[in-house]
Amino acid sequence: AQTVTQSQPEMSVQEAETVTLSCTYDTSESDYYLFWYKQPPSRQMILVIRQEAYKQQNATENRFSVNFQKAAKSFSLKISDSQLGDAAMYFCAYEVIQGAQKLVFGQGTRLTINP
Amino acid sequence: DAGVIQSPRHEVTEMGQEVTLRCKPISGHDYLFWYRQTMMRGLELLIYFNNNVPIDDSGMPEDRFSAKMPNASFSTLKIQPSEPRDSAVYFCASSLSYTIYFGEGSWLTVV
Numbered sequence: 001a002q003t004v005t006q007s008q009p010e011m012s013v014q015e016a017e018t019v020t021l022s023c024t025y026d027t028s029e030s031d032y033y034l035f036w037y038k039q040p041p042s043r044q045m046i047l048v049i050r051q052e053a054y055k056q057q058n059a060t061e062n063r064f065s066v067n068f069q070k071a072a073k074s075f076s077l078k079i080s081d082s083q084l085g086d087a088a089m090y091f092c093a094y095e096v097i098q099g100a101q102k103l104v105f106g107q108g109t110r111l112t113i114n115p
Numbered sequence: 116d117a118g119v120i121q122s123p124r125h126e127v128t129e130m131g132q133e134v135t136l137r138c139k140p141i142s143g144h145d146y147l148f149w150y151r152q153t154m155m156r157g158l159e160l161l162i163y164f165n166n167n168v169p170i171d172d173s174g175m176p177e178d179r180f181s182a183k184m185p186n187a188s189f190s191t192l193k194i195q196p197s198e199p200r201d202s203a204v205y206f207c208a209s210s211l212s213y214t215i216y217f218g219e220g221s222w223l224t225v226v
Contacts, residue, residue, distance in 0.1 A: 033213050043152075043204050045217035091158070101146050101210055102171075105158045 006106035021077045023092030031097040034075045040088040087113045119218035127224045133195040140209030150206040197225045
């Protein structure tokens with residue numbers, strides 16, 4: 001069974017600094033997607049970034065980028081120039097390509113931004 | 116694009132009452148999902164549909180829960196009778212090409 005592990009329940013960073021959130025996953029599949037979702041206090045789940053496993057190039061979305069290490073089954077999220085609005089729970093998620101489109105979520109990391 | 120639309124946003128109901136949560140997926144999306152989020156269990160997939168057909172309802176906790184998708188633009192999740200342990204945020208989500216977009220959630224409190 002696929003599992004996703006976020007080993008950092010909480011992280012904090014100074015505003016304008018850079019922070020990296022960790023995620024590892026376990027799968028026997030070769031083709032899959034990985035995602036980071038952000039959940040602010042409003043509880044809405046917001047898609048931050050997506051990575052296709054077959055792509056070697058790391059995905060980037062403005063201040064958000066990932067470090068995807070397929071062999072190590074690692075998928076970390078880097079947030080540059082942290083802003084107060086980045087404060088949220090961040091969930092790493094995995095989705096296999098073959099068959100059903102089902103997300104497997106990690107436990108989440110609560111990110112605090114210190115002004 | 117309007118995104119996934121859920122209603123109601125908040126619902127407080129008494130134990131034993133019927134609760135119906137509604138969802139309008141993003142137009143053109145062929146998958147629809149119902150998730151539940153609680154502090155204890157995190158995010159759980161309850162059921163999902165493909166082209167309006169239920170594919171996997173193994174996450175539905177018990178017979179009190181039911182979900183329908185009568186057409187491509189509407190789905191309901193019903194709890195009857197509701198219990199306090201059903202209190203949670205219920206998310207509807209839809210996807211096309213493997214990227215899943217969530218609605219804002221329905222906060223359910225059963226007292």
